[in-house]
Amino acid sequence: MKEFLIKCNTKGEVSIDDNARVNGISIALLDEKGIPVARYEFENKKISIIIKLTYEANNVRIHFYDDITPTTLVELTSSTYDK
Numbered sequence: 001m002k003e004f005l006i007k008c009n010t011k012g013e014v015s016i017d018d019n020a021r022v023n024g025i026s027i028a029l030l031d032e033k034g035i036p037v038a039r040y041e042f043e044n045k046k047i048s049i050i051i052k053l054t055y056e057a058n059n060v061r062i063h064f065y066d067d068i069t070p071t072t073l074v075e076l077t078s079s080t081y082d083k
Helices: 018-023
Strands: 002-007 011-015 025-030 036-042 052-057 062-064 072-075
Touching: 002 011, 002 018, 002 052, 036 062
Parallel strands: 002 025
Antiparallel strands: 011 052, 025 036, 036 072, 052 062
16 A cells, blocks of 8 residues: 655645555655654545545645545544644
């Protein structure tokens, strides 16, 4: 599974290559100290026909555009970080 690291409070795109389409991808959201605060996984069948994932990250989660939802997600649940 291909892994991507995304910093908090950023926007951007994750390119989906042939390797990711076969094996799926894992995305970790890193805080300012480089500690993972959320993780998302997309099975290969969810991303098999797309070429990129567009996202916007805040302090505790990533919002993915393009009407795609992760197969698995783990996020902090404390509302004190969601600002």
